[in-house]
Amino acid sequence: MTRAQFFLTAIGAAAAAHELQSPARTLLGTFEGFVNGGLNLRVKAGDGTPAVVETGAATEVKRVAPGDRSLQHAQTIGLDELKPGDRLLISYAPSSVLARRIVVMPAAAIADRNEALRREWNEHGLSGVVVSKKPGEIVLRQRSLLSESQAAVVLSPATKFRQYRAGSNTYAESQPSSFEQIRAGDQLRARGAKPPDGRRIEADEVVFGTFVIKAGAVLSMDGSSNTLTVRDLDTDRPLPVRLTPASQVKRFPEFPTAPAGMAGAASTPGLPPSPPGPGGPPDLAQMIERLPGFSVQEIKPGDTVVFSASPGKAPGELLAVLVLTNASRLVQMAQARSSRQTQQLPGAIGLGGMNGAGVLDLSGFLP
Known part of the structure; x- marks a missing residue:
C-alpha cells in the first residue's frame, strides 16, 4: 500500500470509492506555502520532491480530523486557512492541471493526535525486542539504563495486530497485520491491561516492525x-x-x-x-x-x-x-x-553491548 493509498483510506475511503472511480491523479504531500499571489500551493510530496499545485474557482478544500474514514464530517474551508505543515491529499480530474479537491489534515491536529497516542501507549503499554513467540504469548527483551529484563505479551483472539510501514515507527502510519508476520528480533509494542510490575500485559493491540x-x-x-x-x-x-x-x-x-x-x-x-x-x-x-x-x-x-x-x-x-x-x-x-x-549474560546484553559474534548490539534502546 502506498502512502497516498493509506491516506485515502484513513480520511475518505467511502467518499473516494463513490466519487473517484475514474483514474484521477492524486498527490499526497505537505503544504509549505503559497506562490503566484496565493493562487497556487507549494507542496513537498511524500518522496521529498517539490511540487506546485494549481487551483481554480472550482477547487474544493475540505478539512478533516486525523483518523476520519469518511468525508461526511469534513468542513469546507478557504485556501487562506492552510498552514505550513498541513498534510494535503490533492486530487485532479482527468486531463486537468487544476486541483479538483484538496483534503486537508491540519498539522496541529496531527501533532495532538500523535501526542495522545504516545501517552496512551506509554501509560498502558510496554515495548521491547521479540525473543520468542508461541500461540497466545510473545516474550520480549526490555532494556533500561541499568538493566535488562523480559516481559510477556499475552494474546487473545481479540488482540489486533499492526505493522510499521517501511521507514516509519509511527503508529498512525502502521498497517493491519497478523501474528504470523512477527519474527524474533522485531521491535514490538503492546497496549492493554498490565499489573504494577509491568512485566506482563494482556494485549488489546500489538504493533511491530523490523528495524x-x-x-x-x-x-x-x-x-x-x-x-x-x-x-x-x-x-x-x-x-x-x-x-x-x-x-x-x-x-x-x-x-x-x-x-x-x-x-x-x-x-x-x-x-x-x-x-x-x-x-x-x-x-x-x-x-x-x-x-x-x-x-x-x-x-x-x-x-x-x-x-x-x-x-x-x-x-x-x-x-x-x-x-x-x-x-x-x-x-x-x-x-x-x-x-x-560478558561473563554474566550470553548473547546481546545491556544497553547494547557486544553479541556473541563480537558485533555491537544496540537493539531495543531506540524508540
Missing part, C-alpha cells in the same frame, strides 16, 4: 539524495542510509563526566526526565523519544551517530527512522557495559 540499528562515524551527508553515509562500527565499511520526510533526527545530550557504573544515569544532565518504569529504572527509549528535534544540516563528517532504519523497496536500501547524533558516549556506555557483563 536495523547501527552505529558509526559519519563519512558524508548528500543533501541532493538525502543520503547519510556512515562507517559501520561493526564492519568498518561505508553504510548508506536514506533519510525520508518521516525520518527523525535528534541529538544525544552532552555528559559532563562519564557516569561511573551507570550510577545516576537516570538524572543525567540534558536528558529529559523519564520516570522509572514499574519495578525498574527509566526506559532509555522513552527518554530518547522526548529529546527535541535536530537539523539534519547540522550533521558533520566525523560525528558519531546511532540510527534505526527499516528495509526499503530496493535491494539493500535502508530508510532512516531515527538518527541520534552526538552518540559517542552512548556507544562507549554500551561497550563498557559489555566488558563488565
Whole structure:
C-alpha cells in the first residue's frame, strides 16, 4: 500500500470509492506555502520532491480530523486557512492541471493526535525486542539504563495486530497485520491491561516492525539524495542510509563526566526526565523519544551517530527512522557495559553491548 493509498483510506475511503472511480491523479504531500499571489500551493510530496499545485474557482478544500474514514464530517474551508505543515491529499480530474479537491489534515491536529497516542501507549503499554513467540504469548527483551529484563505479551483472539510501514515507527502510519508476520528480533509494542510490575500485559493491540540499528562515524551527508553515509562500527565499511520526510533526527545530550557504573544515569544532565518504569529504572527509549528535534544540516563528517532504519523497496536500501547524533558516549556506555557483563549474560546484553559474534548490539534502546 502506498502512502497516498493509506491516506485515502484513513480520511475518505467511502467518499473516494463513490466519487473517484475514474483514474484521477492524486498527490499526497505537505503544504509549505503559497506562490503566484496565493493562487497556487507549494507542496513537498511524500518522496521529498517539490511540487506546485494549481487551483481554480472550482477547487474544493475540505478539512478533516486525523483518523476520519469518511468525508461526511469534513468542513469546507478557504485556501487562506492552510498552514505550513498541513498534510494535503490533492486530487485532479482527468486531463486537468487544476486541483479538483484538496483534503486537508491540519498539522496541529496531527501533532495532538500523535501526542495522545504516545501517552496512551506509554501509560498502558510496554515495548521491547521479540525473543520468542508461541500461540497466545510473545516474550520480549526490555532494556533500561541499568538493566535488562523480559516481559510477556499475552494474546487473545481479540488482540489486533499492526505493522510499521517501511521507514516509519509511527503508529498512525502502521498497517493491519497478523501474528504470523512477527519474527524474533522485531521491535514490538503492546497496549492493554498490565499489573504494577509491568512485566506482563494482556494485549488489546500489538504493533511491530523490523528495524536495523547501527552505529558509526559519519563519512558524508548528500543533501541532493538525502543520503547519510556512515562507517559501520561493526564492519568498518561505508553504510548508506536514506533519510525520508518521516525520518527523525535528534541529538544525544552532552555528559559532563562519564557516569561511573551507570550510577545516576537516570538524572543525567540534558536528558529529559523519564520516570522509572514499574519495578525498574527509566526506559532509555522513552527518554530518547522526548529529546527535541535536530537539523539534519547540522550533521558533520566525523560525528558519531546511532540510527534505526527499516528495509526499503530496493535491494539493500535502508530508510532512516531515527538518527541520534552526538552518540559517542552512548556507544562507549554500551561497550563498557559489555566488558563488565560478558561473563554474566550470553548473547546481546545491556544497553547494547557486544553479541556473541563480537558485533555491537544496540537493539531495543531506540524508540
